[in-house]
Amino acid sequence: MNVHVYAGKGENVPVARTNGVELAYETLGDPAAPALLLVMGLGAHLTDWPLEFTEQLAAYGFHVIRFDNRDAGLSTALDDSGVPDIPALMGGDRSSAPYLIADLAADAAGLLDTLGVQRAHVVGASLGGMIAQQLTIDYPDRVASLCSIMSTTGDLSVGRPRPEAAAVIGRPPSASREEVIAGSVAGSRVIGSPGFPATxxxxxxxxxxxxxRAYRPLGTLRQYAAVLASPDRTQALRRVTAPALVIHGEDDPLIDVSGGRATAAAIPGSTLLTIPGMGHDLPRELWPRITAAIARNAA
Known part of the structure; x- marks a missing residue:
């Protein structure tokens, strides 16, 4: 099976300067078509949205935009912010978090400004779903429709990870390329889709x-700190009026399906799609179903 994966170091991608950071981004499709913004998750790169997946979305008539969040990929690394105190954050002390999910949402809004996009259909996965939710809350006039995939509301009583999945997130940085790769593969096996296993x-x-392309474990830690320090979005989601779709794997060990159900319950008139056998990833076998559901919601 031929699969486009990632571009390497030195790739020539445009950069948007906004909100005090630089965001690397790519676009696909007709610039005159309705914009569809893809927001990825914790430590993820824009390339974690597979090229073929974005091509399927573009085929529905969207101008697809994908980007690296701050502290990930080729976007600005906020290394001067230091290392957040995760145990303290878990205990309620938010002082070591250098930014919040609201700041990541403001970055996304600034990227739309740079591209001259007034309104976009917004699709987010995992942490990207949280950012997409916050973008819809804070900038309702900028969001034509919302799709939140394998995400949650910020309510700590829902979407809780299984212990083995939490251990993947809590794994310390590896010392060598080989260890990083082996750890990533092992982690993907833990959180991936049991019904659609990748090779x-x-x-x-x-x-x-x-x-x-870029290895930034401390950036991932700062993004995780933003998750821990940000408030519950449940009440704010009740004010969302954009057409909303929530997609969640029924076998997601990292963010339990209860997080998706809570998101859908919070957003008036939303549609919930739960998928048996899907874990915390985007299996190739499900791309046609997921992209079709996104297009229906946007319509």
Missing amino acids: EEYLTARAAAKYD
Whole structure:
């Protein structure tokens, strides 16, 4: 199976300067078509939205935009902010978080400004779903429709990870490229879709190319601090009026399906799609179903 994975170091991608950071981004499709903004998750790169997945969305008539969040990929690394105190954050002390999910949402709004996009259909996965939710809350006039995938509301009583999945997130940084790749493959096995398992070859190639593009474990830690320090969005989501779709794997070990159900319950008139066998990833076998559901919601 031929799978486009990642571009390597030195790739020539445009950069948007906004909100005090630079965001690397790519676009696909007709610039005159309705914009569809893809927001990825914790430590993820824009390339974690597979190229073929974005091509399927573009085929529905969207101008697809994907980007690296701050502290990930080729976007600005806020290394001067230091290392957040995760145990303190878990205990309620938010002082070491250098930014919040609201700041990541403001980055996304600034990217739309740079591209001259007044309104976009917004699709977010995992942390990207949280950012997409916050973008819809804070900038309602900018969001034509919302799709939140494998995400949650910020209510700590829902969407809780299984212990083995939490251990993947809590794994300390590895010392070598080989260790990083092996750890990534092992982690993908833990949180991935049991009903649609990826091949070892694909997971290894993806992890290797992602490492070579940019490896920023401390940036991932700062993004995680933003999740821990940000407030519950449940009440604010009740004010959302944009057409909303919530997609969640019924076998997601990292963000339990209860997080998706809570998101859908909070947003008036939203549609909930839960998928048996899907974990915390985007299996190739489900791309046609997911992209079709996104297009229906946007319509």
